[in-house]
Amino acid sequence: MLTGQRSWKFNNKPVIVSTGTTGGPFEAEGNISKDIDLLHNDLYMGEDSFEKAHKILLEKAGQKAIEKAGISKEQIQFYLAGDLINQITPTSFSAKTLGIPYLGLFGACSTSMEGLALSAYLINSQGADYILTGASSHNAAVEKQFRYPTEYGGQKPPTAQWTVTGAGTALLSHSGDGPVVTSATIGKVIDLGLNDPFNMGGAMAPAAVDTIEAHFSDLGVDASYYDLIITGDLGQIGQQVSLDLLKQHGVQMEESKYVDCGLTIYNKDQQVNAGASGAGCSAVVTYGHFLNRMKKGEFNRILVVATGALLSPLTTQQKESIPCIAHAVSIEAGGDRQ
Amino acid sequence: MANNKKKNQQQYQEFAKQRETKRxxxxxxxxxxxxxxxxxxxxxxxxxxxxxxxxxxxxxxxxxxxxxxxxxxxxxxxxxxxxxxxxxxxxxxxxxxxxxxxxxxxxxxxxxxxxxxxxxxxxxFKLAGSVILFGVFSAFIIALVKTILIQWGGL
Structure with a gap:
């Protein structure tokens, strides 16, 4: 149901019945490896190219979610997913394997919440019984497309971020046990003229702020309504910038409950400069780590704001600035609390 | 309106720059x-x-x-x-x-x-190609300058 300018309220409370997450070797050494269902110890994952490995990541995450829910894939009506690679081919190939009617999404690193918002909307309006949604990224495949060859020795500045190798999927239904999706706010493209692809956090921060403010005003709540406000991949710089922007706009936000997936996934010893990024980042950390903690009863209401930089290597070389977007989805604890 | 937008962008760029980790x-x-x-x-x-x-x-x-x-x-x-x-x-x-x-x-x-x-x-050569191109080109320019100086400058 449309609420305010650009938010949906889901009165039928779509349930996240299960989630599936996968990661690579670098994620296995990270902070939240226990929350990832399947960890690969090789970047190639038994395939002969990084792009094929990318496909495996999402495929396995999807299969894991289906397996955990204890249903067959024929019971799922739609599959909504995306990634960062040209023409989102890894996702399309995974849809071929899964054999579920498929809608491909592109929202860069905001794809996870774009998919969750749309899936919740479809379930809420009785458009489906089960929907599988997810997002993924593969460090080497993304580096190859957006930056330099993997083994090329180029020094990255401290503002650069590390693309996550991983995939996260969620299976939604109208009934069942699990956290429920209560509302979603769709973001606008915000571009304040930053054009350094090695500082995406700084470019994405205003998009996150815009969506958070819109969410609060559409639903008539403030930051105190949520136990945690989780941004996708702002990293150190984007997080600081967005906090200061919120403060400047007069939005009260406690720093302790403003967390970032990009700063959660790796531990302090892993050298990732300003933090993690990538379409898989918010998907793995939200569907793995944060939903697990919610199930343990650590918090009841979270707002996930996945941020995306909608640039391509071509637009960067043609000196265009970076258009950014953020989608917010609120999730509340459901009937499976321990 | 357009001017206002530009001003907004500049303000933000300044704002973000202050919070950027420098190399x-x-x-x-x-x-x-x-x-x-x-x-x-x-x-x-x-x-x-x-x-x-x-x-x-x-x-x-x-x-x-x-x-x-x-x-x-x-x-x-x-x-x-x-x-x-x-x-x-x-x-x-x-x-x-x-x-x-x-x-x-x-x-x-x-x-x-x-x-x-x-x-x-x-x-x-997608990365090294430009090194080769501009390396050869600048060598050509330097050689040209040297030749001109020797021929006409009597060095």
């Missing part, structure tokens, strides 16, 4: 100096080795030395070590011939999956 310039320079120097020292040791044991002269020892350095770079790149050295060393590992080798080798490895002709062949 540690001095630290980077020192690291580049040390590692760059180390690579050159290794090159010198190889040169001296060839002169002493293989009867090369100072004029022609350059070729086998460069070939050896590039061979070592190939191993380091293939085993995934060179990019880690580069994150530490910056220009120190990019400027010597090993950096050039790394750019070619990394691209060749990366595009192996697209086949030998269109993959490796077509992409091998």
């Amino acid at each position: 540690p310039l001095i630290k980077n320079c020192i690291r580049a100096f040390l590692i760059g120097g180390l690579i050159c020292t290794i090159g010198q040791v190889i040169s001296t080795f060839y002169i002493h044991f293989f009867h090369f002269t100072e004029e022609n020892v350059g070729n086998p030395t460069v070939a050896t350095l590039i061979f070592l770079t190939m191993l380091l790149t293939g085993f995934g070590i060179y990019d880690k050295i580069a994150q530490f060393a910056g220009a120190g590992s990019a400027v010597p011939v090993t950096g050039f080798g790394n750019a070619v080798i990394a691209a060749a490895i990366e595009h192996r999956t697209e086949g030998f002709v269109l993959g490796v062949g077509g992409n091998m």
Whole structure:
């Protein structure tokens, strides 16, 4: 149901019945490896190219979610997913394997919440019984497309971020046990003229702020309504910038409950400069780590704001600035609390 | 309206810039100096080795030395070590011939999956190509200047 300018309220409370997450070797050494269902110890994952490995990541995450829910894939009506690679081919190939009617999404690193918002909307309006949604990224495949060859020795500045190798999927239904999706706010493209692809956090921060403010005003709540406000991949710089922007706009936000997936996934010893990024980042950390903690009863209401930089290597070389977007989805604890 | 938008953008860019972590310039320079120097020292040791044991002269020892350095770079790149050295060393590992080798080798490895002709062949010089082009072009300009000076300037 449309609420305010650009938010949906889901009165039928779509349930996240299960989630599936996968990661690579670098994620296995990270902070939240226990929350990832399947960890690969090789970047190639038994395939002969990084792009094929990318496909495996999402495929396995999807299969894991289906397996955990204890249903067959024929019971799922739609599959909504995306990634960062040209023409989102890894996702399309995974849809071929899964054999579920498929809608491909592109929202860069905001794809996870774009998919969750749309899936919740479809379930809420009785458009489906089960929907599988997810997002993924593969460090080497993304580096190859957006930056330099993997083994090329180029020094990255401290503002650069590390693309996550991983995939996260969620299976939604109208009934069942699990956290429920209560509302979603769709973001606008915000571009304040930053054009350094090695500082995406700084470019994405205003998009996150815009969506958070819109969410609060559409639903008539403030930051105190949520136990945690989780941004996708702002990293150190984007997080600081967005906090200061919120403060400047007069939005009260406690720093302790403003967390970032990009700063959660790796531990302090892993050298990732300003933090993690990538379409898989918010998907793995939200569907793995944060939903697990919610199930343990650590918090009841979270707002996930996945941020995306909608640039391509071509637009960067043609000196265009970076258009950014953020989608917010609120999730509340459901009937499976321990 | 358009003006207002521009002003907004400028304000934000200023705002974001203040919160950006700066590149540690001095630290980077020192690291580049040390590692760059180390690579050159290794090159010198190889040169001296060839002169002493293989009867090369100072004029022609350059070729086998460069070939050896590039061979070592190939191993380091293939085993995934060179990019880690580069994150530490910056220009120190990019400027010597090993950096050039790394750019070619990394691209060749990366595009192996697209086949030998269109993959490796077509992409091998995608980073190093401009080094070759502008290297040759600037050499041409310098040669032209030198010729003109000698012919007409009577140097």
